Structures are given as structure tokens and as C-alpha cells.
Amino acid sequence: MKLRPRPAALIALVLLAFTVTLTGTNAPAAADDARYSATIRRTEYGIPHISAKDYGGLGFGYGYAFAQDNLCVLASWAVTLRGERSRYxxxxxxxxxxxxxxxxxASDVYYKSVADSGVVRRLLARPAPVGPxxxxxxxxxxYAAGYNRYLADTGVANLPDPTCRGKAWVGPITAMDIWNNLLDLNRMVGSSQLKEAITGVGEPETEGPVKRPAAGSNGWALGREATRDGHGMLLADPHFPWNGIRRFYQVQLTIPGVLDVSGGSLYGTPVVQIGHNASVAWTHTVSHAQRFTVYQLKLAGDRTSYLVDGRAEPLGRQEVEVTLQDGTVAGHTLYTSRYGPVLAAGHTDEVAYALADANAANLRAADEWLAMAxxxxxxxxxxxxxxxxxMPFVHTLATDAGGTAYFADSSVVPNVTDAQARRCAKPSPIPGLEAYVLDGSTSACLWGKDRDAVVPGIFGPANQPKLTRADYVANSNNTFWMTNPSxxxxxxxxxxxxxGTELEPRPRVSLDMIxxxxxxxxxxxxxxFTLDTLQATAYAKRNYSFELMRSDLLKLCRSHPEPTASDGTRVNVREACGTLRDWDGRATVDGQGAILWREFFTRLGRPTGPEEPGFSPWRVPFDPARPLTTPRGLKRDDPAVRQALADAVLFFQANHIPLTLTPGRAQRYSSIPLPGCTEGEGCFDRVRMRVQLGVDGRYPEVDTGSSFMMAVELTPDGPRARTVLTYSLSANPASPHHTDQTALFSRGQWVTGRFTEAEIAADPQLRTTTVRG
Structure with missing residues (x-):
């Protein structure tokens, strides 16, 4: 079977099912009995403020506005969720x-299996809170109708984004695409990160540890005792990807008298995940809690069934077909169990392993965010x-106009007690897997049931870590225990x-800043705190590892000015040491010494040989009784430390890279120079590049880091907010809003939030559009 291009006439017929009129501010309005109606007002930097009289109209306006800025990203992701990427x-x-x-x-086999399982359809048949x-x-x-209306108005051939203009894979979306996206977001740190282990296509997880997703965050909720005027204040600093479907989109959503919320909304979702209304503000950070367990199955003799309490249960069989680029169809067989999909990894003639994901059937998060708003x-x-x-995988930090600060890990966690984990433990089929592996041959190892849990098998609210205070709560992806050291x-x-575990440098600098x-x-x-000092604190760019090691480093420089590199070369480090001595320890755009320090520090953590895979450079080791001041110092007398310094300096010298190389010259996004340093160095608003410094003195583009930053104060007269969307509003390289906020972020500036009607109306750049459909 040959792949045929989608006829343009068919696309037009489908799109015209969504009829609409689009009018300027002074143009005549459409009929009052239209199904959908919304007003889109855009303020500076293109930020949309969408209002409607009902939820359908609000979704319609949001889908239309989002498609104006980012249609290509969602169009591509719809192809992914449908399991059609191989075809195109x-x-x-x-x-x-x-x-x-x-x-x-691998992606197509996984997403086809999810769609064929019918999980979303079953959830849509359920009433709230389990169903939407x-x-x-x-x-x-x-939302789906609004996206489609914009596509119909514009036409695939006339899309402003060259990324997908005229492409055969661009077409209308359905509500099911949006539901599948919401489900996949909730599975992001569970099933969705184990696609290859589930499908057997690739299976790289069998060769090394399964790592947490490249998402983090900082969050502060400040109460009346921490703020100068006694108001609740919040700092949101999520660290999510800078490309693709997990970017944030800045938006305000309003139904007069019903809903009025402003903040960051992940692409393809019709709700605000991090934001504020008139009297409440909240943010999230990624939690360390378990999201899934793996069950070891004891196979029966024919390997088509497994034993539970001595009785055989047949393995389910799922046939998945993926259409390839040449039109041929590739078949793939997957197996399922009562616990979830059977992993392709780790099975033998006697055992197999199944994945039990606590978020496998979770569509509840979107309703929770809507209710929070x-x-x-x-x-x-x-x-x-x-x-x-x-909440799929995040802590919640929130405050209100009364000046109370609140923290909770209210996320979805499998109900496995410590005693059960010990009693049911089995060896892991995947090295480094950060999850319990339990005995699947006995029902005694099934997840527990809390009476207050909305669905069976997860911990209920009474068992969740929570803290309410009048001063502050804070989290930077550390576990719950140091939410407030007091x-x-x-x-x-x-x-x-x-x-009682060691805090990484970023959580430590966060608490030190407060x-x-x-x-x-x-x-x-x-x-x-005031709003101004909250902004200034968040943008301080402190490199905490340098602060903790600076004194010992300078002593090393004086005692060993010519250490030996790993290739035996003696390296003169005097000039490099002078650069580091003069650096103020802040990863600003013009911070001379920031990149030199990073290259030295990252080499400290690299194994120096098979016999030393976990070398620690800290002179004073971690002490659980002193979590805020240990570890600290640098092992300046250790040969491995001296070698790391020599290697770093030699790299600069050999490639003629100036030792004063700044972040602004080394790291960029869409040609915009960027400040900041990395997670391991202990930078608060961190950045990440996947590869180390190149011989040209440049890193690849920043792909993760501070994304939607928001500082908000909840005053009696309404919220005062400052925001910056680090990668800007639009992924379209031809858009005027592709890097405009990125330039602000580079300069350490913020956007003044416009929330009230008066604030929106006062914007001299205000543009108003009415959409009806």
C-alpha cells in the first residue's frame, strides 16, 4: 500500500465544519446565537487575555490564540499521539x-498501544472526579474547535510558521488529541519515559539507569511573616524544556464572575498549571516520590500466563500496527497483565516484569488545576x-491574600508501605531503575487502599507530606523534609x-537566599521581601559550588601552580587562578570566570577510573545533623582535584579559548546570549545544555532551564505580578514574539503583569480580536 498525500479539498471540507467569523475591534459582530464566542486581547509581548461567557467559548478562544502562535508544535505532537510519526x-x-x-x-508503537487500550474512552465515560x-x-x-478554526481561516499552505507550512502532516485536531495529551503529561515520569522498555523497540534502558526527566523547578511561597507588608507572595521558577510540547504558554483566562486566572499553561492544555487569580497564587516543583512500581511475574509453563496466589491468569495480547514511510505496515505484539504492560526487558522462561503506573488512568489533574484557579x-x-x-508528579507551593504559605506533596503515589516494599522486594530487570520491584505472584503485594483516596491503590490526603506556615515554604526539587528548616x-x-538526605547545591542556595x-x-x-527584592533575589545568579569551594581553590592555586593533567602535561594555572580569584561568583552574562569554573567543577564529578566511580570533591562530607552547611570545601590536596584543574585549563589553552570566557559568549538560545549556570554547580535559575563546551568555546543551544518565571504579590488592591517567559511566546521563528522575552531574560528584566480590566485596557499596544464559531 502506497502512502497518498491528503487531498486539499478533504482538509477544507473537514475544517469548514467549524464555521466562524473573525472581526476586528470595530467590525460588526457575528450572530448572537453562535455556539462559541470569545474575545482575545493581546498586550505587550503578545500575551493573550482571553475572555468568554462560558467554558466552551473560553476554550475556543484559547485554542485559536494558541494556534496563532504555536500551531506547528501541536500539529506535530498530534501526529505523535496518534502513532503516525514513522509514516511522515x-x-x-x-x-x-x-x-x-x-x-x-518506538514512539508510534507505544502511542498506538495507549490509544488501542481504550483507557481515555473509559475515563470519558466516568463521572467526575475520576472522569472529567x-x-x-x-x-x-x-480548544480543539478554536485550533481548527484558525487552521481553516489560514490554510495549511499559508501558515506563518515555515516549520509546518504546506506539510502533509498538518490537519485538524480532535478533542481526543487533547485528552491524550493531558494523559501523556500525567504519565511523563512513568510509562511515557519507559517507551522502549515497554515496546522492546530500542530498549536502551537495559544498558543503564533510568534517569528522571529533564524537568525541575524552584518554588517559594512567602507568608505574612516573611514579607515587608504582610502580604502573601510567590516565586515560580519551573525548569522545563525550552522546545516542544512541554513549553509553557503565558495566558489569562476569564469567565466573568466564574474564573479569572493568569499564568503559565503547558502547550496543548486548556488550563493554567502555574499561576494566580485575585487572591491565590501557586506553583509546582517536581517531586522525588515514586510514580510506578514494577511487578515480577511468575510465568506458567507455557509462558502465556502467570501465577497469582497459585492460579494462572492469561497474559493479554495486543497487536499494534504502524504505517511506515513507504506505505508498508509494521506489526508489533505487546503483552499486558493485571498490573499493566509487560516489559520487553528482563523476561526469561520463568519470569517477566510488568509496569504498574499510578498515573496510567489519570485525567484528574486538569480538573484539579481548574478548581485551584x-x-x-x-x-x-x-x-x-x-x-x-x-497532581501527577509535582509538589504544590501556594499562598493567599491572607499571608499563609502552604506546601504539599499531593501527587499521585503508589500506596506501598516501607514494610510491604521490604517484604515483597524482587531484583530489578533494569539497572538503576528508581522504583520498587515487587512480587507479582501474590495479592499480598498489591498496592494498598486508603479510605480517603479518590481511586484505589494511591496514598490518600491524610498520608501526604504537608506544611502550613506564616513565614515561608520552599522547594527546589529536594525531598519534602527541608521545606522549611525550622x-x-x-x-x-x-x-x-x-x-535526612543530602541537599544538592541548588536547594541549599535557595534556602540560603531566603x-x-x-x-x-x-x-x-x-x-x-518586597516584590522588588523578590525579583532581585531570584536573579542573583549565585554559583553556590564556587562560594563553598572558593577559599580552598585559591589555596590550591598557591600551593600547586603547575599541576599535572591526565595526559601527563604540566599546566601553568596561574592566569586561570587569577581569573577565578577576581570573579564575583555570579553567572551573569558578563561573568568572567563562570565558564572556567564550570569546566573545572564538572570535571571534578567525572570518574577518574573504574576503581573510583563516585569520587567526591568535598573536603567536609555531608552530615545529616548539618544539612544546610555540609558538604563544603574542596579537597585541595587530592591529586584528582589538581588533575581536574589542570585538565580544564589545558582545554582552554589548547583550543585558544579565553580563560575569561563569559556565559553570554558561551551559551545562547536563538542567538540570544544567556546568563545562568548548571544544576550541579548550584545555580538557582539554572540552564542546561546536553553537551560539554566545544573547542570553539560554545555550548549547544540551551534546551532546558528556567522557563516561566513569575513573582507575584497578593495585595488588598489585587495581585501585582512580574513575569518572564524565557523562550518567549511563540515557537515560530518568523513571529515577532519568538525571542522578545528571551532578550528581556538575557538583560535580567521582567514583564509587568496586567491582570485587571484597567491594567489591560491601559496597555498602549493592546490589540483586540473577537472570534465566534
Whole structure:
């Protein structure tokens, strides 16, 4: 069978099913009885403020506005979710998943299996809270219709983004595409990162540890005792991918008298994930809790069934077909069990392994975010989380106008107690897998049931780590226990993460930044946070590893000015040491010494030989009794440390790279120079590049890091917010909003939030569009 191009006439007929009129501000309005109606007002940097009289109209306006800026990204992702990437882009090319990219064939087999399983259809048949609410259903329907209306108005051949203009793979989307995207977001740190282990296509996980997704975040919720004026304040700094479907889109969504929320919304979702309304603000950070377990199956003699409590249960069989670029069809067989999909990895004649993902049937998160957006205070926000229990993999940090700070890991976690994990433990089929492996041959090892859990098998609200305070709560992807050092959280099951463990440099600098601001020792004036000092603190660009090691490094420089590199070369490091001595330790755009330090520090963590895979450069090791001040110092007398310094300096010298190389010259995004340093160095608003420094003194483009930054103060007169979308609003390289906020981020500037009607109307760049359909 040959692949035939999609006829243009057919596309037009499908798109014209969504009829609409588009009018300028002063143009005549369409009929009042239109099914969908929304107003899109764009303020500076193209930020859309969408209002409608109902949820369907709101979704319609949002889908239309989003398509104006980012249609190509969602069009490509719809192809992914349908399992059609091999057909259009080739089976061996990499998929467009920005978190867990795999070959298109592996991606297609996985997503076809999800669609064929019918999980979304079953959830759509359920009432809320397990199934979607009526409000969310109307939002999703409207969103798909709005996207399609824009595509019909513009035409595939006339799309402004050259990335997908005229491409055969661009077409209308359906509400099912949006539901599948919402489900996949919730599975992001579970099934979706194990596509190859599930499908057997590639299976790289069998060769090394399964790593957490490249997403992190910082979050601060400040209460009345931490702020100068006694208002609740919040800092949101999610670290998500800078490309693809997991980017944030900045938007305000309003139904007068019902909903009014502003913030960051992940691509292809019709709700705000991180944001604020008039009296509540919240953000999220990725949690360390378990999201799935693996069950070892004891196979029966014929290997087509497995034993549970001595009785045989047949393995399910799923036949998946993927259309390839030449029109041929590739068949693939997957197997399932009562626990979930059977992994291709680790099976023998006696055992197999199945994946049990706590988010496998979770569509509840979108309704939870929608309910949080309607909350008037923290009591209502907590009630929303307890009602839906759908947060897929994140902590929640929130504050309200009353000045209370709140933290919760209210995420979806398998109900496995420590005692059960010990009793049921089995060897892992995947080296380095960060999940419990349990005995699947006995029902005694099934997940437990909490009475207050909205679905069986997860921990209920009574067992979740939570903390409410009047000063602050903070998290930078550390476990829950150091949310506030004055009140450590302990006593929770290890499935939530482990208390008493070492804090990485980024969480430590985060807590140190708050402590210095509250004591007034950070050089920003009177103790306590204001909106201005909150912004300044977040943009300080401190490199905490350098601060902790600087003194020992300078002593090393004086005692060993010509250390030996790993190739035996003696290297004169005097000039390099002078550069580091003069550097202020901040990863600003013009920070001379920041890149030299990074190249030295990252070499400290690299194994120096098979006998030393976990070398630690810290002079004072971690002490659980002193989590905020240990580890610290540099092992300046260790030969491995001296060698790392020599290797770093030799790399600069050999490639004629200036030792004063700055972040602005070394790291960029779409040609914009960027500040910041990496996770391991202990930078608060961090950046990430997948490859080390090149011989030209440049890194590949930044692909992850601070994404939607928001500082908000909840005053009696309404919210005051400052935001910056680091990669800007549009992925379209031809858009005026492709890098305009990126340039702001480079300069350390923010956008003044416009939330009220008066603030929006006062924008001299205001553009208003009405869409009806």
C-alpha cells in the first residue's frame, strides 16, 4: 500500500465544519446565537487575555490564540499521539518528545498501544472526579474547535510558521488529541519515559539507569511573616524544556464572575498549571516520590500466563500496527497483565516484569488545576486537591491574600508501605531503575487502599507530606523534609522520598537566599521581601559550588601552580587562578570566570577510573545533623582535584579559548546570549545544555532551564505580578514574539503583569480580536 498525500479539498471540507467569523475591534459582530464566542486581547509581548461567557467559548478562544502562535508544535505532537510519526518522518528518526525522545517507531508503537487500550474512552465515560467534569469537557471541545478554526481561516499552505507550512502532516485536531495529551503529561515520569522498555523497540534502558526527566523547578511561597507588608507572595521558577510540547504558554483566562486566572499553561492544555487569580497564587516543583512500581511475574509453563496466589491468569495480547514511510505496515505484539504492560526487558522462561503506573488512568489533574484557579483562599485550594487527587508528579507551593504559605506533596503515589516494599522486594530487570520491584505472584503485594483516596491503590490526603506556615515554604526539587528548616518534615513512607538526605547545591542556595533576605544580609536593604527584592533575589545568579569551594581553590592555586593533567602535561594555572580569584561568583552574562569554573567543577564529578566511580570533591562530607552547611570545601590536596584543574585549563589553552570566557559568549538560545549556570554547580535559575563546551568555546543551544518565571504579590488592591517567559511566546521563528522575552531574560528584566480590566485596557499596544464559531 502506497502512502497518498491528503487531498486539499478533504482538509477544507473537514475544517469548514467549524464555521466562524473573525472581526476586528470595530467590525460588526457575528450572530448572537453562535455556539462559541470569545474575545482575545493581546498586550505587550503578545500575551493573550482571553475572555468568554462560558467554558466552551473560553476554550475556543484559547485554542485559536494558541494556534496563532504555536500551531506547528501541536500539529506535530498530534501526529505523535496518534502513532503516525514513522509514516511522515521515518521510523529511525527521533521523535519530538522533548523529555524522553526515542525513535519514531518506538514512539508510534507505544502511542498506538495507549490509544488501542481504550483507557481515555473509559475515563470519558466516568463521572467526575475520576472522569472529567462538564466544565473541562467543554473547555477541551472548544480548544480543539478554536485550533481548527484558525487552521481553516489560514490554510495549511499559508501558515506563518515555515516549520509546518504546506506539510502533509498538518490537519485538524480532535478533542481526543487533547485528552491524550493531558494523559501523556500525567504519565511523563512513568510509562511515557519507559517507551522502549515497554515496546522492546530500542530498549536502551537495559544498558543503564533510568534517569528522571529533564524537568525541575524552584518554588517559594512567602507568608505574612516573611514579607515587608504582610502580604502573601510567590516565586515560580519551573525548569522545563525550552522546545516542544512541554513549553509553557503565558495566558489569562476569564469567565466573568466564574474564573479569572493568569499564568503559565503547558502547550496543548486548556488550563493554567502555574499561576494566580485575585487572591491565590501557586506553583509546582517536581517531586522525588515514586510514580510506578514494577511487578515480577511468575510465568506458567507455557509462558502465556502467570501465577497469582497459585492460579494462572492469561497474559493479554495486543497487536499494534504502524504505517511506515513507504506505505508498508509494521506489526508489533505487546503483552499486558493485571498490573499493566509487560516489559520487553528482563523476561526469561520463568519470569517477566510488568509496569504498574499510578498515573496510567489519570485525567484528574486538569480538573484539579481548574478548581485551584477558582479558589478564593488556601482552604479552597486544598479542598480542590483533596477532591481530585490528580497532581501527577509535582509538589504544590501556594499562598493567599491572607499571608499563609502552604506546601504539599499531593501527587499521585503508589500506596506501598516501607514494610510491604521490604517484604515483597524482587531484583530489578533494569539497572538503576528508581522504583520498587515487587512480587507479582501474590495479592499480598498489591498496592494498598486508603479510605480517603479518590481511586484505589494511591496514598490518600491524610498520608501526604504537608506544611502550613506564616513565614515561608520552599522547594527546589529536594525531598519534602527541608521545606522549611525550622520545621523539618519526617515520618513518611519512603515512597514519598527519603528524609535526612543530602541537599544538592541548588536547594541549599535557595534556602540560603531566603535566609539572607529575611536577615537583611544579602545587600538588598531592610529584612523581608518586597516584590522588588523578590525579583532581585531570584536573579542573583549565585554559583553556590564556587562560594563553598572558593577559599580552598585559591589555596590550591598557591600551593600547586603547575599541576599535572591526565595526559601527563604540566599546566601553568596561574592566569586561570587569577581569573577565578577576581570573579564575583555570579553567572551573569558578563561573568568572567563562570565558564572556567564550570569546566573545572564538572570535571571534578567525572570518574577518574573504574576503581573510583563516585569520587567526591568535598573536603567536609555531608552530615545529616548539618544539612544546610555540609558538604563544603574542596579537597585541595587530592591529586584528582589538581588533575581536574589542570585538565580544564589545558582545554582552554589548547583550543585558544579565553580563560575569561563569559556565559553570554558561551551559551545562547536563538542567538540570544544567556546568563545562568548548571544544576550541579548550584545555580538557582539554572540552564542546561546536553553537551560539554566545544573547542570553539560554545555550548549547544540551551534546551532546558528556567522557563516561566513569575513573582507575584497578593495585595488588598489585587495581585501585582512580574513575569518572564524565557523562550518567549511563540515557537515560530518568523513571529515577532519568538525571542522578545528571551532578550528581556538575557538583560535580567521582567514583564509587568496586567491582570485587571484597567491594567489591560491601559496597555498602549493592546490589540483586540473577537472570534465566534
Amino acid at each position: 518522518f521515518g521510523a529511525t528518526a527521533k521523535s519530538d518528545d522533548p523529555v524522553s525522545p526515542v525513535t519514531n517507531l 467534569s462538564d466544565e473541562l469537557r467543554r473547555l477541551v471541545d472548544g 477558582r479558589a478564593n483562599d488556601l482552604t479552597q485550594l486544598r479542598a480542590a486537591q483533596d477532591a481530585y487527587q490528580g 520545621e523539618p518534615l519526617t515520618g513518611f513512607q519512603r515512597a514519598w522520598g527519603v528524609a 535566609d539572607r533576605r529575611l536577615s537583611g544580609t544579602d545587600g538588598l536593604g531592610t529584612p523581608g
